[in-house]
Amino acid sequence: MSQLIHIQPLEPNGGIPSPRPATQGCASSACGKMSDAKDLADDIWEKVKDHPCYSEEAHQYFARMHVAVAPACNIQCNYCNRKYDCANESRPGVVSERLTPEQALRKVIAVANEVSQLSVLGIAGPGDACYDWEKTKETFEQVAKVIPDVKFCLSTNGLALADCIDDIAKMNIDHVTLTINMVDPEIGAKIYPWIFFENKRWTGIEASRILHERQMLALELLKERGILTKVNSVMIPNINDTHLLEVNRVVKEKGAFLYNIMPLISDPAHGTHFGLTRQREPSHQELMALQNQLADGTKLMRHCRQxxxxxxxxxxxxxxxxxxxxxxxETLEYNPANRASYREIVAQERGEHLEQKKSAEKKLAELEAKPTILAAVVSKQGGRINQHFGHAQEFQIYEVSPYGVKFISHRKIPLYCAEGNGDDQRLDSIITALEGIQAVLCARIGDCPREKLEKAGIEVNVDYAHDWIESGLSSWYAARFSKENRRIA
Incomplete structure (x- = not known):
């Protein structure tokens, strides 16, 4: 059956104003907050402000969509095992359905009609978007005709990017993510068993040398064409963990806009080489320590969900x-009304959120020297403390001090309440995930988990339910030390 696709023209930016707040410059190494706007050129700000991966703030408001149209890959990574027809694993390279470009278009229209937060369409495999370029290109071309205001981005290992760079530039793809795990081929040989290049399979150090050279060329070509590049690196303990400091230095020099360190996922059940050989994953503390070593002005993505x-x-x-x-x-029409209305709401929310952030910073700056504390927030997104502890599947981790509130990372956790009941074993896993965290702020929590958390030395607070995260954390921090001061007095 043929499909009916109704094209409705949109005003530029969907008719929604894009305010440029006049604020101070970026106070941390994270990127894409409204407070960064003054430090970024107008065209760069427009590219990142609504992209949930390139903007720490935007990920609270905007959604991404990946379409699995590129199954072929030209390299093998020891941490990767691409799986199809799989709904039970949450990691890169896994999909439930492989799509044709025509199917992808139908799916994008269906999602755009239902998910008002949608701002970005990405192609991240499950293979390599540039190696399977014809399918990637056709998908973007078809979607652009129907939904011209959605941003496009792609993820690639960079080996084939130079072959399609002209198409990428012509198609107005603003964002490209390159996965670069090494700049030393000897280290690369421990990560990549083989690559396929120029109709030949290469192995060992020679394969890694070719991949490295092509990745550096890809970075240079993207910079020349003004395309924002995010570099992803997988942190693999005892293989490339300390080497990533050098990777960061090199990619910064080559013009990368944003750097993201992702922890290795090596569950043996996934069937990857590293999983089957029991290569361990980095701990939360190891990942945070490495990120902190890079917090010297490097724009870091700390909110990645892999x-x-x-x-x-x-x-x-x-x-x-x-x-x-x-x-x-089989037949459907695109209706831009919901997405346009949502952007109007977000524009207003962002203004209020920014004012609350300024107020929070002022409140904290008035405090005398106090220690830095790590706190976990339970949130359904939207920038607020707005979720029940038992319904959470991740914590958002913030660093709080008189210098401000800074997002550090997220930590995945098992769902505590399943079918209305709490699970003690899951709670033990949650407490383990809270290592190094001194407090949890949430909208609600039951007596049992509260008591167990507090017994483990973790403060629980629900006083700031539905407040903006920065506002709630700053009020909690100030109140905590006011109480301590009163006890001392």
């Missing part, structure tokens, strides 16, 4: 199973 290649929704959630192809009509 998404599936068919992820849909806000970062930290995945609605992909709700949009399987069997649930999407």
């Amino acid at each position: 998404c599936r290649a068919d992820a849909i929704g806000l970062l930290g959630e995945d609605r992909g199973q709700a949009f399987s192809m069997d649930k999407i009509p």
Whole structure:
């Protein structure tokens, strides 16, 4: 059956104003907050402000969608095992359905009509978007005709990027993510068993040398064309963990806009080489320590969720199973009304949020020297402390001190309340995930988990339910030390 696609023209930016707040410059090494706007050129700010991966703030409001149209890959990574027809694993390279470009278009229209937060369409495999370029290109071309205001981005290992750089530039793809795990081929040989280049399979150090040279060329070509590049590196203990300091230095020199260190996922059940050989994953503390070593002005992405290649929704959630192809009509029309209305609401919310951040910073700056504290926030996104502890599947970790409130990372946790009941074993895992954290702020929590958390030395607070995160954390921090001062007096 042929599909009916109704094209409705949009005003530039959907008719929604894009305010440029006049604020101070970036106070941390994170990127893409409204407070960064003054430090960024107008064209760069417009590219990042609504992209949930390139903007720490935008990920609270805007959603991404990945379409799995590029299954072929030209390298083998020891941490990767691409799986199809898989709904149970949440990691890169995994999809439930492989799509044709025509199917992808139908799916994008269906999602855009239902998910008002959608701002970005990405192609992240499950193979390599540039190696499977014809399918990637056709998908973007078809979607651009129907939804011209959605941003495009792609993820690649960089080996084939130079071959399609002209198409990428012509198609107005503003964002490209390169996965670069080494700048030393000897280290690369421990990560990549082989690559396929110029109709030949290469192995060992020679394979890694070719990959490295092509990745550096890709960075240079993207910079020349003004395309923002985010570099992803997988942190692999005892293989490239300390080497990533050098990777960061090199990619910065080559013009990378944003750097993201992702922890290795090596569950043996996933069937990867590193999983089967029991290569350990880095701890939360090891990852945070490495990120802190890079906090010297480097723009770091700390809010990455290592998404599936068919992820849909806000970062930290995945609605992909709700949009399987069997649930999407053969004929449908794109209606931009919901997305346009949502952007109007977000523009207002961001203004209020910015004012609350300024107030929080002022409140903290008035405090005398106090220690830095790590606190976990339970949030359904939107920038607020607005979720029940038992419903959370991740913590957002913040550093709080008189210098301000700074987002550090997220930590995935098992769902405590399943079918209305708490699970003690899961609670033990949650407490383990809170290592190094001194407090949890949430909207609600039951007596049992509260008591167990407090017994483990973790403060629990629900006084700031539904407040902006920065406002709630700054008020909690100030109140905490006011109480201590009163006890001392």
